[in-house]
Amino acid sequence: MDEITTNEPESNDNVPEEQASLFSGFIDIFSAPWEIGRRAIRSPLKVVLFAILLEALSITAVSYFYSTSPGIRKESYQMQAKMIDKMAQSPNFPKEKLPEQYENIEKQLDFNPTRSLGMGILTGGAVIFGLGFLLWISHRIFTSDPINYMHLLALLSYATSISFVGNIIGALMQFFGDSMRIAPGLGFLAPADDVGLLSLLSRINIFTIWYYAAVGIAIASAAALPKNTGIIISGIVYTFTMLVLWGIMQLMSMIFG
Secondary structure, three states, rough: OOOHHHHHHHHHHHHHHHHHHHEEEEEEOOOOOHHHHHHHHHHHHHHHHHHHHHHHHHHHHHHHHHHOOOOHHHHHHHHHHHHHHHOOOOOOOOOHHHHHHHHHHHHOOOOHHHHHOOOOHHHHHHHHHHHHHHHHHHHHOOOOOOOOOOHHHHHHOOHHHHHHHHHHHHHHHHHOOOOOOOEEEEEEHHOOOOOOHHHHHHOHHHHHHHHHHHHHHHHHOOOOOOHHHHHHHHHHHHHHHHHHHHHHHHHHHHHHH
C-alpha cells in the first residue's frame, strides 16, 4: 500500500510539468529567449513537430488570403505570366502549350487546403532542419563545447511562433491592402513585376529580424556564450540566407531576363 501511494503523486506531478515546459517556450520566446536557452528540453522532437505544424498552418492561411484577394491574384498572375512569356521566346518552347501554361497559373492561384498543408509541412521541415544546421555550424565557431543538434532545433522551433504571428499579420495587411507590397517589410520597394526582388526584400522585416535575434539569444544562453555573440551567430546565418536568395534571384534573372 505504501508503494502505491508513493508512485501515484509522482506520476501525476510529472506529466503536467513536462507538458508545460515543453510548449510554453512557444510563448516565452517572444519576451524571454535567454531564459528558454537555460531550460532542459526533454522531448525536442515533439517541439520540432509542433513547429512544423505551425509553419504548415501559417502557409495555409497565407495561401487562403492570397487566393481571395483580387489584387494579389492579379499581381501573382502577372509575375508568373512574365516568366512564361520569357520562356516562350525560346525557339524550342512549344508555342501550342502557351494557353495550357496560362491556365495552370490560374489553377495554382486557387486555394487548395490539402496542397497548402502538404507544401507547408515540406517547407516547414526543410526550413527548420536546414536553418538549424546552419545555426549549429555557426555557433560552433564560438565554442569548443557546442550544444546538441536536436536541442538547437528545439530552440529554433520555439521561434516559429514569432514567424507564425509575422506571417499572419503580414498576410492580413496584404489582404486588406489588396497587394503583396503592403506588409511590415521592404517588399514595397520591389518593381511591380520582379518576383525575385520582392521575395528578397520581403524578408527584411521586423518579424524576421526578431525571429533570428530570439533564436541567436536562446542558442547563446544554451551554449554559455554572451548574448551579443548570439546576435552575431544569427546575423551570420541571416546574411548567408539573404546572399543565397540574392544568388537565386540573379540566376532567375539570367534565365528569364
